Amino acid sequence: MKFHCVDAAALHQAGEQLAASLCAGDVVLLEGGLGAGKTTFAQGIARGLGVTEAVTSPTYAIVNEYMSGRLPLFHVDVYRLEAADELVSAGIAELVGESGVWLVEWASRFPGAWPESSLEVRIREVGEGRVVEVLGR
Template structure:
């Protein structure tokens, strides 16, 4: 279902990852869903911390591993941060209000969303973070659906994001 846009950027520190994420914040709209993938410790929560800072959230943003969902209503747009790592069955998504939240009035960031591909909305932006042996991260953003394509396009055009079009991609 890819719509052809993929961009990447390497970051060399947690601060650089947060800075990149903060450049996404001004372009987020209600109902945007961002799926974050990467190994444990790759920087998914750091990415959300950067977005939260860009939205003006003053609360400390932490990993929702044991809460499943943490809400941050204090910024220019409500931010919902899911961590689905501990869930085993798609039916559990109903119990946590997942579908109502992602369709609601804020931007949703979903860690480990790839565990439940049938529960992903039609359109979402996937942020995959990988870490090399030296601790440098590669952040890969790929759009799925029209709104995500538009979001990625305007984010990539922001000179502060310094995103680079991935080789072999059209769009």
């Protein structure tokens, strides 16, 4: 799947569309530099799952949980982690891919930490907008 998103609202819509096909246990690795739109896309997925709470960046919390949608949603940002063993101490290494949908920002910092079957979403800036590619790993 490939989406051309002219603005943040279009990126939300792309996330909503992907959400429709997500199942419990799915892990979605969100790739793209700072400000690419990973959190914006995650907000679209949350909306598509029917999450009613406001979805904010988990950069400081590391993982935010949302239980109000059709599936539990775990939104992870590993930007601030320095070593893979912090994924273990945060409980993420053990839980990722269990019950619910997992979204991981900056997953490529710890390439070996995610299930083989994860989906990858690559977001890149193109002119004023963004191109989003959804790939199976």
